[in-house]
Amino acid sequence: MALFSKKNCDVCGGKIGMLGNRKLEDGNLCKDCAKQLSPYFSDRKRSTVADIKEQLAYREANKADVAAFNVTRTLGTGTKVLLDEDAEKFIVSSAKRWQDGNPDVLNFSQVTGCLVDIDETRNEIMQTDSEGKEKSYTPPRYEHDYDFYITIHVNHPYFDQIRYRLNSSSITVEAPTGRMMIQGGADVGRRSVAYREHENLAQEIKDVLTQVRQTVRDNVAAANAPKQAVTCPFCGATTTPDAQGRCEFCQSAINS
Known part of the structure; x- marks a missing residue:
């Protein structure tokens, strides 16, 4: 019987080599998956398998933010x-x-x-x-x-x-x-x-x-501040300017 039984990573399913196991609260994590976590993350041992999978999904999505x-x-x-x-x-x-x-x-x-x-x-x-x-x-x-x-x-x-x-x-x-x-x-x-x-x-x-x-x-x-009603200098209506600062009636730019 082997002294140490090999484990599988509960995140990716791969084999975990000697000294390659990273313990989670409810499972095991291989070093390759661990490398993909944020370098500022320090709470691995208290994280569940579901937590780690969620973070790895975030890290994958982060690649698009890096590219942009x-x-x-x-x-x-x-x-x-x-x-x-x-x-x-x-x-x-x-x-x-x-x-x-x-x-x-x-x-x-x-x-x-x-x-x-x-x-x-x-x-x-x-x-x-x-x-x-x-x-x-x-x-x-x-x-x-x-x-x-x-x-x-x-x-x-x-x-x-x-x-x-x-x-x-x-x-x-x-x-x-x-x-x-x-x-x-x-x-x-x-x-x-x-x-x-x-x-x-x-x-x-x-x-x-x-x-x-x-x-x-x-x-x-x-x-988010409440919008104040003003008098449009173009059509004379009392209006609350829209997000572009235009009169809601004549569409003239009041806040240009």
């Missing part, structure tokens, strides 16, 4: 936020050929917030004495590593946030000697051009996503 996506603005250099401002949609991708990765296409209106976090680590810089032993400088010297993270909170059926590192590698800055009261933070980081550039870029991404979300919501609110 027209980049009008790019924010970032490594991992990028790509905007289709005409369609009011965006994606986040680190791939050079982002179309091949089937990135999730989201509407501007799905953004619920955007946060910027800066992770900092401090390491002492050591020197080597004549005997080859490491020892501290007097006064001690430190270098600080900074990483910028963007968290985009979204209203989406399969994930609630997109978090990624803005800088491709840590930004290292040496603290100024003789000013050891400065323990780190932005006072040290801003000594670096790279730190300032990423700080400005992070703020730009936050501002843009916040603004486009608000613009969409303002437009929806305006469209």
